[in-house]
Amino acid sequence: MLFNRDKGKRPQEVSIRLDGLDTLESRIRKLEAAADDQRAALAALDPLGDRLIELRMRQERAEERARTLETAVADTRRVLDEQSEVLDLVRVTQVAERDDLTREDFLVHYELAQRLRALYTQRMPDLIQPRLTAERPRDVVRRQAQLISRLCVVLFGPDEQGGLGEPDLAELARIATDAGVVGLDARHQRLLERVGTEAAHLFRAMTGSGHAGHFDFAVEPGTPVDSEEHALWPSCEAGRPVAFVVCPGYRAAGRRLLETFVYTEATG
Amino acid sequence: MGSDEAKVVAAVDFGTHGTGFAWTVRTPLNDDPLTRRIQFFTRFPGRQPDSPKNLTAILVTDDGDTVAWGHEARARWVEALAKGEAEGLGYAYAFKTALKSGGSMADLPITGGFVDRADRGLIRELVTAYLKEIRELATAEIKRMTYTEREVRWCITVPAIWDDEDKAVLRRLAVDAGFPGDPERLLLAIEPEAAALYCHLRMPDAGSGPHRRARLPLHLDGFRSVVVDCGGGTVDITAYESHGDAGPSIALREIGIATGGWLGSEHVNQAFLDKTLGDRFGPAALKRIERDHPGELLELSEQWERAKATVELDREADAVAAVLDPVRIEVPVTVWDLLDEQVRVRLTHDAAGLPRQIVLPPEEVEGLLDERVDGILDKVAEQLAAIGRTSAASAEPETLVLVGGFARSPWLRERMRARFGERHRILVPPDPALAVLEGAVHFAYRPDVFVSRQAKYTYGFETAKPFEEGVDSTMRMYRDDEGDLLCVGRFGVAVQRMDSVRVNDAHPFRIVPVREDQDELDVRLYRSAKADPRYVDEDGSEEIGRLTVDLSGTVGRPLRERPIMLLFYFGATELRVEVFDPATGETSQVSVDFDRV
Known part of the structure; x- marks a missing residue:
């Protein structure tokens, strides 16, 4: 207990306490000075704080813009995807609707054209040979071409009927045998049947293909031979005008698949 | 753009006599091969009347410029000769035959002017020039439908008897001609496979057509077919067996050995x-x-x-x-x-x-x-005999599929029927000359349709293996940095002849460098007609190409820590190799350089 202690020590204690107060006062002044420094520093930081706030606001605005842009990009992408799908559909439709493109179902016409060429240049000359031998014409090339021209008309129809009439097999036999005057041996008799059958097959295949076919008999006599449109009948002379059509050209869906075989008169 | 984003697939059937181009659009409707609509190009320049194939002919100047190609080249060449204006011009026809490595070219290609048919370098340039023309024509046709070139996946056909180096040469020439370098965007289709695919996908079922025109049932397990592709120059004969466990896909296993010859x-x-x-x-x-x-x-x-x-x-x-x-x-x-x-x-x-x-x-x-038909029939008989020797017996005789331009010949068909028709069904598509082209379009549409092929050769590379006393010659002895005694020049077999290899299966092979300071590894690829060759320099072994593997990332490490995995893909249309480095965990493609041999 303080009052019970030795009274002689009190002045010393008071002095110590007063010294303590002085020290405290000095510390307070230092702290106040430090606080002033801090306040000064904080005052210097005020503009940066504003800048920070501004930056925060700008960041928020930028984020907002980015969100808007992202939405716009997503929307644009969606629109682009939709447009791409539409474009694909348009392109697919465009491909589907083009009638100048060759599709698988048309390819048969190339084969038919080759068979037709074989009929013209191989089978028909062979079929007409017995009659030519019997007739012994002075101009055998011309006569052969004339007879084959008549065969083509009866097999593939005249041009005024669109060139796709039913093959007239009776007339075919009449021309080949000169109305029965010329006898055919067994091989040529079979050839006659085969030519008739092949013409009938070709007629059915051409008319049943779904693509409009057409035999082209129309070349005016005197027309210059056009190598892109016409083929010279074997043994005919080049550089001469067309005398008559031997075998018709063949077209399907507007495309020329076989040239028109034409006869040209020899010079002299 | 990845190949899966392709909107259009286009195929070029590059033939000896004629070359054609066909294409289709990738749509949900076309995803079904039965309803797929394919367009064939038929209006080639200078060709009257039009036709689905153009002549494989080209006319060039001695400066290397193309004057004309296809039928037009022939017409212009004939005209130049007639007018005495052929000086400085070169003409070539059927030049695809010159791409096949080794063997006789017989009497093809046909050349004129300054073109020497023995000059393979020049012939290759002509192939590039020709492919450039057909690519440009095809691209223009596709662009007319407002598709871009980047939206096209291409496919070029190759004969089954071509070796890997022949295919690599064609791919390089095609890229030089402007086709994409990305192998996913430029596929090579093996011609008989394409034809078989066509006969499977597009021919009517047995009930809806004459027996000889009925569909090839590649979906039936164990079904066997032999495709006889009679083209202008070569006849390729390839046999397949179907597996029925491939779900909606078609799983074909090549059986026998692709054979053929200059019988076109x-x-x-x-x-x-x-x-x-x-x-x-x-x-x-x-x-x-x-x-x-x-x-x-x-x-x-x-x-x-x-x-x-x-x-x-x-x-x-x-x-x-x-x-x-x-x-x-x-x-x-x-x-x-x-x-x-x-x-x-x-x-x-x-x-x-x-x-x-x-x-x-x-x-x-x-x-x-019969000059060639006799040879074709003998080759078919050989193939059937080879199947009998190398494959388990089948319940049903093989179906023979006759395709290619020469298959249009009634005489060839009849001789086939007379010799094989009693035992084998013989199938000829409606237009055998276009079966390969159309099949190639279907292949390009779905390249994963084939799941396996059969190795024609034993493939492998030069490697060093532990030295076997009394077996290996001391001339082959080598001691590595770790003191192990090795035999160099050994044939490291990656896949054996006649093995069935799946298209997407990697055949891994582990190799290790022989020196710690080695920063790359030159791997020589070899093949052999033997099933198990021992050395790369023995009879029957031949080097076919080289590839270089980068090892710089592991220089200085102990050899045992530097293994490299080579992943060979032998089942795809072309030989493909990847390198897996366990040290880096990276896989990279390496191209086989066939020209360094």
């Missing part, structure tokens, strides 16, 4: 020129015509080409088939005028008074066709 239609045409014309005109006149009138000679050959595809046959039951009619060939005026008077009189007499014509009696036609 062009060789029959050459026999016509040599024999028919040689006998009638006389060798001296024929030589003069070859020298002075090659265009007219080509015209004669083309007439024969058409006629032989349309001969009619006597097919009475139990009788040997025979050609029924003579074949008539018109002789061009310029050629006729070159012939001796005696020859002209004889020919006119033989043609029953018709001048400028040659008439081949049916027996002569048969003889000319």
Whole structure:
């Protein structure tokens, strides 16, 4: 207990306490000075704080813009995807609707054209040979071409009927045998049947293909031979005008698949 | 753009005689192969009337510029010869045959002007020039439908008998011609596979058509087919067995060994020129015509080409088939005028008074066709025998599928029927000349349709293995940095001949460098006709290519920490190799350089 202690020590204690107060006062002044420094520093930081706030606001605005842009990009992408799908559909439709493109179902016409060429240049000359031998014409090339021209008309129809009439097999036999005057041996008799059958097959295949076919008999006599449109009948002379059509050209869906075989008169 | 984003698939059937191009659009409707609509290009420049194939011919200047290609090249070449304006021009036809490595080219390609057919470097340049033309034409056609070039996945056909180096050469030439370098955007389709695919996907079911035209049932487990692809230059014969466990896909396993030879239609045409014309005109006149009138000679050959595809046959039951009619060939005026008077009189007499014509009696036609048809039948018989030897017995006899331009020949079909028809079903598509082209479009649409192939050779590379005393020669002895005794020059087998290899399966092989400071590894690829070759330099082994593996990332490490995995893909259309480095965990593609051999 303080009052019970030795009274002689009190002045010393008071002095110590007063010294303590002085020290405290000095510390307070230092702290106040430090606080002033801090306040000064904080005052210097005020503009940066504003800048920070501004930056925060700008960041928020930028984020907002980015969100808007992202939405716009997503929307644009969606629109682009939709447009791409539409474009694909348009392109697919465009491909589907083009009638100048060759599709698988048309390819048969190339084969038919080759068979037709074989009929013209191989089978028909062979079929007409017995009659030519019997007739012994002075101009055998011309006569052969004339007879084959008549065969083509009866097999593939005249041009005024669109060139796709039913093959007239009776007339075919009449021309080949000169109305029965010329006898055919067994091989040529079979050839006659085969030519008739092949013409009938070709007629059915051409008319049943779904693509409009057409035999082209129309070349005016005197027309210059056009190598892109016409083929010279074997043994005919080049550089001469067309005398008559031997075998018709063949077209399907507007495309020329076989040239028109034409006869040209020899010079002299 | 990845290949899966392709909106259009386009195929080029690059043939010896003719080349065609077809394409389709990738749509949900076209995803079903039964309803898929394919467009065939038919309006080639200078070709009248139009046709789905253009001639594989090209006319170039000695500066390397293309004057014309296809039928137009032929026409311009003939015109230049006629006018005496061929100086500085070079002409080549059927030059695809020169791409096949090794073997005889027989009498093809046909060349004129400054083009020497033995000059393979020049022939390759012509291939590039030709492919460039057809690519540009095809691209223009596709662009007309407002598709871009980047939206196209391409496919070019290759014969089954071509080796990996032949395919690599074609790919390089195609890339030089402007086709994409990305292998996912430029596929190579093996021609008989493409044809088989066509016969499976597009031919009617048995119930809806004549038996001979019925669909190839590749979806049936164990079904076997032999595709006989009779083209202009070569005939390829390839056999397949189907697996029924592939779900909606088609799983084909190649059986037997792809075989064939120079038995194509062009060789029959050459026999016509040599024999028919040689006998009638006389060798001296024929030589003069070859020298002075090659265009007219080509015209004669083309007439024969058409006629032989349309001969009619006597097919009475139990009788040997025979050609029924003579074949008539018109002789061009310029050629006729070159012939001796005696020859002209004889020919006119033989043609029953018709001048400028040659008439081949049916027996002569048969003889000319049999020049190659006999060889084709023998090759088919060999293939069937090989299947019998190397594969387990099958319940059903193999179906023979006849495709290619020469398959249009009724004589070839009939001889096939007579020799194999009793035991085997023989299937010929409606247009056998276009089956490969259309099949290639289907393949490009879904390249994963084939799941496995059979290795034609034993493939591997040069490696070092532990030295075996008394077996390996001391000449091959080598001690590595860790003191192990090795035998160098050993054949490290990656896949064995006749092994069935799945298209997407990697065949891994672990290799280790022999020095710690080694920063790259030069791997030499070899093949052998033997099943288990020991050394890379023994008889039957041949180096086919090289690849370089980068090891710089592990230099200095102990050898045991530097293994590299080579992943070989032997089942794809082309040989593909990847390198997996366990140290880095990275996988990279390496290309095999076939030209360094």
